[in-house]
Amino acid sequence: MTPYGIRDAQMADMETVARVHIASWRTTYGGLIEPSWFDQMERHLDDRVAARRQRLHRTDVHTLVMTSPGGFVVGFADVGPVDGEDPRFDGELYAIYLLRGWQGLGGGRALVQAGAAWLAQHGYQSMKVWVLRDNPSRSFYQRLGADFVEHRTITIGTQTLDEEAYGWRPLETLR
Ligand SMILES: CC(C)(COP(=O)(O)OP(=O)(O)OC[C@H]1O[C@@H](n2cnc3c(N)ncnc32)[C@H](O)[C@@H]1OP(=O)(O)O)[C@@H](O)C(=O)NCCC(=O)NCCS
Secondary structure, rough: OOOOEEEOHHHHHHHHHHHHHHHHHHHHHHOOOOHHHHHHHHHHHHHHHHHHHHOOOOOOEEEEEEEEEOOOEEEEEEEOOOOOOOOOEEEEEEEEEEOOOOOOHHHHHHHHHHHHHHHHHHOOEEEEEEEEOOOOOOOHHHHOOEEEEEEEEEOOOEEEEEEEEEEEEOHHHOO
């Protein structure tokens, strides 16, 4: 039996989703991003939860959650239309974050598959994702069949970091 569930996010999940996001950022990017950035994320928790609640009313974007057997949210993924102009892709996986103890159990793949299924149901053909070049999760996307698409730099706080995009085109290349 799978030790987790996957379902659409609800309004009551938004605080936990925001907290899981920050907790997973700390464990994922601890060696890559200045710690003060995570503290700042925590200080803006109210705003982050409010933004997520607003976002849940939108019909063009979607959030899925991974839950423990007891029903607690332990991970999430956000999907929707591709951010910015990109003629090659119409859909995007904006974020996927699991609490560290819930990683490696198949929940990440299940969330990506559920996100891709939502995109397919809404007429999307493809899906792109951005990942920090120094994040080992790059290999997760490749394992799921994504191909390298492009490179860019982004600014987080005072740091300039390299990011790479990977993509599934068409969505059926997801495995
Ligand atoms: C990246 C993440 C979502 C993957 O979810 P997960 O539940 O840990 O991964 P799964 O158990 O579903 O793994 C699916 C497959 O990918 C492989 N995989 C997972 N992480 C991997 C990694 N870092 N490197 C190589 N392969 C990886 C698994 O071995 C598995 O392979 P299989 O086909 O042999 O079964 C999760 O580990 C996570 O939240 N990481 C921290 C946050 C993060 O980096 N998010 C992405 C930001 S862009």
